[in-house]
Amino acid sequence: MNREVLVRAKRIVVKVGTSTITYPNGKTNFSQIDRLARELSDLSNQGKEIILVTSGAIAVGVNRLGLSEKPKTIPGKQAAAAVGQGILMHVYEKLFAEYGQIVAQVLLTKIDAVDRHRYTNSRNTFQALLEQKVIPIVNENDVVALDELKIGDNDNMSALVAGIVDADVDIILSDVAGLYTANPQSNPDAKLLSEVTDITPEIEASAGGVGTKNAVGGMFTKLQAAKTAVSSGINLVIASGQEKNVITRILNGENVGTLFVSKENRLQFRKRWLAFGARIMGKIVVDDGCMYAIHKVGGCSILPAGIIQVEGCFDAGNTISVVDKAGHEIARGLTNYSFEELTQIKGANTSEIENIIGHKHFDEVIHRDNLVIL
Numbered sequence: 249m250n251r252e253v254l255v256r257a258k259r260i261v262v263k264v265g266t267s268t269i270t271y272p273n274g275k276t277n278f279s280q281i282d283r284l285a286r287e288l289s290d291l292s293n294q295g296k297e298i299i300l301v302t303s304g305a306i307a308v309g310v311n312r313l314g315l316s317e318k319p320k321t322i323p324g325k326q327a328a329a330a331v332g333q334g335i336l337m338h339v340y341e342k343l344f345a346e347y348g349q350i351v352a353q354v355l356l357t358k359i360d361a362v363d364r365h366r367y368t369n370s371r372n373t374f375q376a377l378l379e380q381k382v383i384p385i386v387n388e389n390d391v392v393a394l395d396e397l398k399i400g401d402n403d404n405m406s407a408l409v410a411g412i413v414d415a416d417v418d419i420i421l422s423d424v425a426g427l428y429t430a431n432p433q434s435n436p437d438a439k440l441l442s443e444v445t446d447i448t449p450e451i452e453a454s455a456g457g458v459g460t461k462n463a464v465g466g467m468f469t470k471l472q473a474a475k476t477a478v479s480s481g482i483n484l485v486i487a488s489g490q491e492k493n494v495i496t497r498i499l500n501g502e503n504v505g506t507l508f509v510s511k512e513n514r515l516q517f518r519k520r521w522l523a524f525g526a527r528i529m530g531k532i533v534v535d536d537g538c539m540y541a542i543h544k545v546g547g548c549s550i551l552p553a554g555i556i557q558v559e560g561c562f563d564a565g566n567t568i569s570v571v572d573k574a575g576h577e578i579a580r581g582l583t584n585y586s587f588e589e590l591t592q593i594k595g596a597n598t599s600e601i602e603n604i605i606g607h608k609h610f611d612e613v614i615h616r617d618n619l620v621i622l
């Protein structure tokens with residue numbers, strides 16, 4: 249595939265990591281932020297709609313408070329984020345204003361993705377901002393987000409935001425130039441992949457651990473983000489934030505960074521929330537026949553007969569993962585049966601459901617309309 253799709257992209261999410269906008273000593277990299285503000289303003293002037301997802305609140309706060317390292321406690325991190333987020337917005341506000349742009353602070357938490365009303369509501373807010381040519385600047389609301397309700401990293405956050413606003417492309421800028429065949433720091437033969445059409449388990453395995461000391465992400469979370477984006481029908485590019493005019497070059501179709509090509513079918517908004525917003529409460533392991541049906545036939549429902557194992561703690565109506573025998577997640581969907589019920593009816597024929605659990609409201613465990621294939 250050529251990169252023509254990126255040239256046509258109108259709504260663009262750009263994510264910058266802590267390592268792009270701060271120096272390794274934790275101080276703000278003003279020239280980098282200035283370049284970013286200038287480039288995004290220019291793209292906005294060309295008629296593109298820009299959403300910026302920025303990390304750095306904690307790192308900037310840590311620096312401002314004169315701490316030698318990131319606090320280990322949750323209140324400590326939250327306090328640093330509270331100090332840093334204000335400073336970060338102040339810098340963005342000032343620099344974007346230099347280039348004639350209005351910006352808005354949008355702080356999201358996992359709840360905004362998990363709760364369907366809040367998910368829809370955030371979409372409306374973004375829509376209203378973009379209509380007024382405002383550039384939303386998004387971060388996780390680290391000050392109030394409890395650990396178990398955190399998205400935790402802005403790579404995944406950017407893909408969620410891209411889904412919420414129905415973006416054409418999500419560009420993740422980092423301190424690496426893209427996805428390599430191996431770790432470029434330890435393997436001189438590692439090659440940069442220009443395009444990935446299928447995020448295979450091998451590709452995931454090569455992604456390795458987390459990045460630099462101030463950052464949360466690393467290639468692992470970037471690949472998770474790529475999976476979310478491409479399954480939602482959104483292209484995603486990982487590129488180096490240090491390269492000059494890198495966003496403009498990507499949007500000119502130049503061969504920079506790694507492009508993860510979106511799957512053809514754009515998920516409907518509801519299905520997107522289902523797959524990537526809703527909290528995953530458990531999982532079912534399905535047999536090869538069921539796998540075949542899901543992949544080859546496409547869009548079929550999941551019946552009890554194909555289920556070999558059930559894990560988690562969930563009720564009917566919750567979102568669960570569907571995994572193959574090797575543990576790879578292949579789909580997500582809304583279950584019609586609870587964990588307790590599924591444990592009893594797994595492997596059974598549809599005609600046996602009522603005998604086993606005393607009722608049968610549905611034939612399907614997950615109906616095809618409530619199933620998203622990843």
Ligand code: GLU
Nearest residue numbers: 303304305306401402464
């Ligand atoms: N939200 C965090 C911050 O602004 C960073 C998360 C990340 O680096 O992905 O400090």
